Amino acid sequence: GAGVSQSPSNKVTEKGKDVELRCDPISGHTALYWYRQSLGQGLEFLIYFQGNSAPDKSGLPSDRFSAERTGGSVSTLTIQRTQQEDSAVYLCASSLQPNYGYTFGSGTRLTVV
């Protein structure tokens, strides 16, 4: 596609529920990144996928968070048993190759009530 697409754009969920956030990267981009942007905070790295290599999960804040990338394209970030501190904007980015510069999606605003 023309850009990185994320869905849903907004998600309100009750505490304790599971949520899935989806990212469609730009076609042909081998690198895919997930970041979290909390109110008044910078961007926090969560996870990185590059081709068929094992993902870099070093930024996931707890074992409630997981992500997968199917067929080297679409990625899903799953948050289990959501907590209020999970409320944030979740940003996905893709890149043709490392250090080429990211193209970000518009993000999913997650609100846990």
Next chain:
Amino acid sequence: AQSVTQLDSQVPVFEEAPVELRCNYSSSVSVYLFWYVQYPNQGLQLLLKYLSGSTLVKGINGFEAEFNKSQTSFHLRKPSVHISDTAEYFCAVSVSRHGSSNTGKLIFGQGTTLQVKP
């Protein structure tokens, strides 16, 4: 560990005035440096990047940044700002390690809000 410090959380400036947004990083190895801009209610957009070569990098919308290795800085400048430049600006660093691949994972600063007043 690598880190990025944006020294000013907010920078108010009048239209047509020059502006400098400061960014310092900590790393003992070679780095790649980026500036991203986030306009209100929009996603992040790449403004410019330094990978190698000339230390003065020109980006979109009239912005430029200078890589200073001795001062570990990558300050963003524009000689004359417009109202439309009002946005949040993020500095980011990606670390390259000799002999190993670079993931392109970026460490971001906390952001600087540029407020351009008429």
